[in-house]
Amino acid sequence: MPDFDLPLDQLERYAPALPEPPDFDAFWLSTLVEAAGPVVLDARPVPNDLALFDCWDVTFGGFGGQPVRAWYTRPAGRPDALPGVVEYAGYGRGRGLPHERLIWPAAGYAHLLMDNRGQGDLYGCGGDTLDPSSGTTAGGPGVATRGILSPHDYYYRRLITDAFRAVMALRELPGADPARNAVIGNSQGGGLALAVAGLIPDLAAVLVSSPFLCHFPRAVSLTDLAPYGEIATYLSVHRDAESAVWNTLSYMDAVHFARRATAPAHFGIGLRDTVCPPSTGFAAYNHYASPDKTMHTYRFNGHEHGDAIHTRTQLRWLHSRLHS
Numbered sequence: 001m002p003d004f005d006l007p008l009d010q011l012e013r014y015a016p017a018l019p020e021p022p023d024f025d026a027f028w029l030s031t032l033v034e035a036a037g038p039v040v041l042d043a044r045p046v047p048n049d050l051a052l053f054d055c056w057d058v059t060f061g062g063f064g065g066q067p068v069r070a071w072y073t074r075p076a077g078r079p080d081a082l083p084g085v086v087e088y089a090g091y092g093r094g095r096g097l098p099h100e101r102l103i104w105p106a107a108g109y110a111h112l113l114m115d116n117r118g119q120g121d122l123y124g125c126g127g128d129t130l131d132p133s134s135g136t137t138a139g140g141p142g143v144a145t146r147g148i149l150s151p152h153d154y155y156y157r158r159l160i161t162d163a164f165r166a167v168m169a170l171r172e173l174p175g176a177d178p179a180r181n182a183v184i185g186n187s188q189g190g191g192l193a194l195a196v197a198g199l200i201p202d203l204a205a206v207l208v209s210s211p212f213l214c215h216f217p218r219a220v221s222l223t224d225l226a227p228y229g230e231i232a233t234y235l236s237v238h239r240d241a242e243s244a245v246w247n248t249l250s251y252m253d254a255v256h257f258a259r260r261a262t263a264p265a266h267f268g269i270g271l272r273d274t275v276c277p278p279s280t281g282f283a284a285y286n287h288y289a290s291p292d293k294t295m296h297t298y299r300f301n302g303h304e305h306g307d308a309i310h311t312r313t314q315l316r317w318l319h320s321r322l323h324s
Contacts, residue, residue: 005222005278008271008297014279015286018215020256027151027251028199035161037065040172043072048098052076053105055098058112060169062162069115069128070166071098073105074175082110083180083204083322084170086196088163088189089113091212091227092142094120094127104184107315109322110176114166116188117159118143133158144227145234149244151251156213160252163192164199180204180322184314187276187303188212188227191254194284197265198257205321206261207314208284209268209305215280216249222277258284264292266317268310270301 006014021027042059055073062068074082085104089095095115104111118134120127122142134146134155147153163183171178182205185193191213197206212227219228220235231249235242250256265288269281278297285295296313298306306313 011282063158071113081177084110084176088185088192091188092122093124096125112170144230156252160195194254195257197261203263206265213254215283258288267295270305272302275303
């Protein structure tokens with residue numbers, strides 16, 4: 001795919017004045033208050049067939065107190081409290097199996113991988129968390145339009161709340177230092193990391209790549225690929241719903257959360273990304289409130305951005321933040 005978005009010099013200045021709902025902060029405050037209650041509901045050791053890592057199957061209370069599953073993994077034989085990383089998975093992926101994502105515990109972190117409620121059916125090894133608020137007992141091919149006519153009913157209100165509560169859960173788990181926490185995610189996970197960065201003021205670091213949930217109107221106008229394409233398809237059928245849809249999405253836009261974020265941030269974007277167009281991620285980056293931020297771009301890459309090369313930059317950057 002050739003370049004289809006703005007050139008890099010314009011991306012570096014792209015900071016659109018996106019209007020916020022006047023009750024944005026009140027909406028999220030009330031949402032998180034409603035979710036208050038016990039955080040870690042269960043944490044039991046599980047065999048992972050790996051000699052170098054210990055793993056726990058964690059259940060924590062997410063949106064509305066509903067149970068959310070996660071894998072908690074630490075380097076074996078480390079009695080000290082380690083800096084913690086909460087990782088959010090991409091669109092359509094569940095938490096999978098406990099041995100699938102080991103980069104962060106291998107680097108010496110206490111790692112919590114959150115399951116995506118009602119997802120896990122597109123790729124990977126599935127998920128284990130239902131989304132009872134959606135009225136369904138299983139997942140499906142996509143969630144981007146579930147409850148989209150109202151911000152109170154919308155799927156991402158629930159998932160963002162889960163993501164916030166996952167950090168609270170990590171802080172209660174044994175062997176994780178509650179004062180040194182980072183959030184990380186790619187695509188949907190990157191959008192969730194940005195949302196959490198705007199909701200939790202004392203994070204130590206935020207790592208975001210190819211973020212979804214950013215600048216919805218522009219994203220839907222630029223790409224037909226899922227997840228944004230699902231919104232366009234919905235509007236192609238529900239032609240009179242556009243005003244309600246944009247209103248709902250304005251409460252979930254990671255650009256608004258980025259305006260409130262204070263933690264140091266590390267971004268990565270592929271300039272040929274047709275899934276999450278580069279300008280939408282740059283909108284979040286350029287509005288990100290902390291001056292302590294860095295962007296890595298990959299001119300000839302798409303949604304995979306810098307892949308393992310980028311992961312290496314993340315490892316080195318995060319070590320400088322959480323081990324200094």
